[in-house]
Amino acid sequence: MSEPRPRGPRANPWLTLVAVALGLFMVGLDGSVVSIANAEIARDLNATTAELQWVTNSYLLALAAALILGGKLGDRLGRRTVYLVGVVGFTVASVAIGLAGSIEGVIAFRAVQGAFGALLMPNTLALLRAVFPPKKFGMAVGIWAMVSSVSTALGPIVGGLLVEHVNWESVFYINAPIGIIALIFGLLVLPRSRNEAAASEKFDVSGVMLLALGLLAVVFGVVKGETWGWTSAGTLGSIAGGVVVLVLFGWYETRVAHPLLPMRLFRNPALTIGTVVTALNFFILLGVIFFVMLYLQNVRGFTPVESGVRTLPLSLTSMVASPLGAKLTEKFGPRLTMPLGMVLQAAAAFTMLTWTADSSYQLLWPPFVALGLGVGMVMSASSDAIVGNAPVQDGGVAGGLQATSLQVGGALGTSVLISLISSRVGATLGDSLNDAGVPHSATARFEEAKDAVAMGVAPVSEAMPAQLRAAVTEGSHTAFMNGVHTAVLVTGVLALVGAALAALGLRGRTDENSAAAPSPAAASTGTDH
Template sequence: MSCTTLSAPAAAAPQAPPAQRSHPWLTLAAVALGVSMIGLDSSVVSLANPAIGRDLHASTAGLQWVTNAYLLALAATLILGGKLGDRFGRRTVYLVGVVGFTLASLAIGLSGGIEGVVAFRAAQGAFGALMLPNTLGILRAAFPPGKFTMAVGIWAMVSSASTALGPIVGGLLVEHVDWESVFYLNAPLGLITLVFGLLVLPQSRSAARGQKFDIPGVLLLALGQILLVFGIVKGESWGWTSAATLTGLGTGIAVLLLFGWYETRTPHPLLPMRLFRNRTLTIGASITALNFLVLLGSMFFVMLYLQNVQAMSPVEAGVRTLPLSLGTLAAAPVGAALTERLGARLTMPAGLLLLALASFGMLTWDTGTSYALLWPPLVALGVGSGMVMAATSEAVLAGAPVEDAGVAGGIQSTAIQIGGALGTSVLVSLIGSRVAATLTAELAGAGVPAALAGKLSAAKDAVAMGGAPPAGHLPARMQAAVAEGSSQAFMNGLHTAALAAGLLCVAGAVLATVGVRRNPR
């Protein structure tokens, strides 16, 4: 599938020389560098947050916005980024994103205040939205159908593995350098990505370049996604049934429904709603969100468990999660090959069932579980996620026409971000609810007097993060009892979240088996 088949007629701007199209694997390497930047950044920052808070004297709310500002900006502009690539050239928009992401990363390290960190994290998210969907669009144009699935599998491997490696890299940098180095790391990566991309990436774009740009669609989609994602990320702290959460979620859904109605009536839509007539594409996007809900949500509470319950350092915890990274590394290309041979209808449910087994395996963990029992679920989590990512990427990208490759990439990337937001908010909310329900009883069961246990239960938020209520004024024996009861309450919450994740994966496997066609093309 050559890039010239995607270009406009003779009046269009010149396309990349044919020689560039003879090196699709160099194209894959160039986009993989950008994907690794975003993947590392999405998970490495969580380990830097405590150091950022201490150094910049930031409140808990301020630290939450370090993550939320990036997430909101990214989620709100992903489909726009794909549309810009389809219209103005995917190579051009991707490389603009690389430059902007790199400069925003440097600005974060130099900002000197929490307000600057939050503002430039939002800029990072917006430039990341120019990169992510266009990586998939570039691959769709560069690879023939017979090799496209394998290319997407490697793309998924790089994305998942870099996300999983983030805690190790972040732990090393925060412990041995400083928190700013977490962001400065993007400078050499960005420079290499830019130079390599200029040398090897082919240009591709949609043939329909003269169409009017859908400004109302851009505004409606951005507003709807911001409101929806904001409601998701704040639901855990506000309460899922609170008026503020329900208002945010309800308003976001209403605006997105208005966006969908408008897109069916404008002649040049930002997001062609006809794409969702393809059942395989729609299910593939939904399973993508589920995959990252389980992956990122599980990574979040596993890190809390390893560091706060099993008392590992950030580096030790990162190293202990290597089986997850290695499992993803091995599974993504294998999953792509199996998807090409057998179809997403088989590989997508298989990966989801592995994710379910990983989640159910975590139900056997307790406060003192040995590492010999910890790593098998982590391997299953990595392998399952890699397989699902390869299968869903194939389903979404192959389910869309080539001229809409950037938009399809935006749909895929948006599903990833919404799934990740749900994972780190909904699953953490389940942990918090279970902790609140069992903390007093667990403290009492560990030997804390009932009256004291009732008072200490007010610190349920700290326990939901794997910590314990302040007990330094108590005798050593009582401090040990408080720590024991708190850890057990956290494990109750972890088991609830793992059970919910496993059941969701089983439901997703059934949906994929019933709904996905063998050949999405």
């Protein structure tokens, strides 16, 4: 038995969009704001580089391992309930991080934060899928994508302001007021929504364990690849073992009566391609933002706030691109907007090949504009392709699938691109130092600092003679830019591969799935405990 259709604020899908946007903004902001706070966390808590990596990695692993589970729980227990539990847990964990007082506490509560984020994120799209009619779902997704893109891009600016003028703890405390507003507003306006059939099904415990184990192993191997080496036994063993477990998970899901992730979803080519392109989209976005911030702060010498302001074109254009991409997707389908967005990202990457250690801002902002436009368009198109092509009753699972591909792609982007930069720096640092005027006898000593150079930091001190200091700085920055050029070349090629995949694999606008799926009203109501 389903309840009557909701009345009042709960009957307004646009209020639902505002409510889920608040939670989404909180998670998106937290994903990129932490990178700005890392240096202060290390100084204040005496954290080693390895411990600092786990501030990010513990969050990422917990999030990636539980996203599809979070979507499934929403379908089964009620999307509104699971979303709001995620909001509360994420907010409390954020405050606990600031109060922890030790690096071990920060790492532990970051993992808790990631687990609750996995309850929150997939159910944002599932709630939209349940309340918006097919013709308006694309525009809703466009605004959802805009919030996601802008919150991620604003992270460095907000983080820079808070770290400079308050403290690193405030980067996490800021989630408290956002979370409280999201909870109160959500309680008032979010409708009850769940898959009634799923509520009575036997829960796929084995599927949960296999998926979590497989994703943990793959993401762990990816995030450790930079420090262990991409060809090391540990890295290859972790990634290969995870892939084997994920293949086993896929096989198992085709043989269980009530699967965690129905494999039938992948029969839809738009959904499958959308999942792959979503991963590529965030591979590019998060990977590029990471090394751009290193370039602006460590090579150019800008403060975190100054660096964030200079990347504003990325934020502003993504705001424009997301609803524009949604409108184009609504009219022409993702076959136009998805390849177009990836081509724009390729153009941004190839333009960065012209950057030098002292490029004027006139050379910096055009790639930010192209990247913002491309990311916003792909976010809208891929969300429509994934969640819009899944039956309404599987909205939570589809949202979890998209969020998982997004997080895995982002993890790969930061790890792989920084690894490429590190490798290129190691190969060219000696020659770059010599070309800049560093004596051959001193080169070996500075080459030992290649890890610092790979982060854009020149290994100099005030005690050095001015001429030597200038030569080491010039040579180090040249080596770093060599690494950046390698990274953006790979990024551009991957963007073109994504564009070709979308152009060749997607069909034009169809409403077959929408017609076959239950109406939003029919699927969105139900007891939400």
